[in-house]
Amino acid sequence: QVRLVESGGGLVQAGGSLRLNCAASGPTFSSYTMAWFRQAPGKEREFVGSITRSTLVTNYADSVKGRFTISRDNAKNTVYLQMNSLKPEDTAVYYCAARRLGTGVRSVEYDYWGQGTQVTVSS
Secondary structure (H helix, E strand, O other): OOOEEEEOOEEEEOOOOEEEEEEEOOOOHHHOEEEEEEEOOOOOOEEEEEEOOOOOOEEEOOOOOOOEEEEEEOOOOEEEEEEOOOOHHHOEEEEEEEEOOOOOOOHHHOOEEOOOEEEEEEO
């Protein structure tokens, strides 16, 4: 089992940048595919991006491709989401998630979740 804690959210102007961090507990972090999801008020939780456990293959939603970058440091049990050129429509609670096998873009495919961190982009 893994416990996930996000940090790094905040208020930023449109065009700005933020980096989210997700710290994981447990000795098997490197065996998990990690992902970021987000949920805006009144909307369903949506996939942002993912990174595989050892090959570090990344996958992104079209809405963030070219602006967001996911990376991970298995030695530090941490996954990152670098967000550049932020837009007001990026405003949401961002969640870190983990799954043991394979990859996926649906929230139901992930086994462990953090509590979320708020990102607000002002116009």
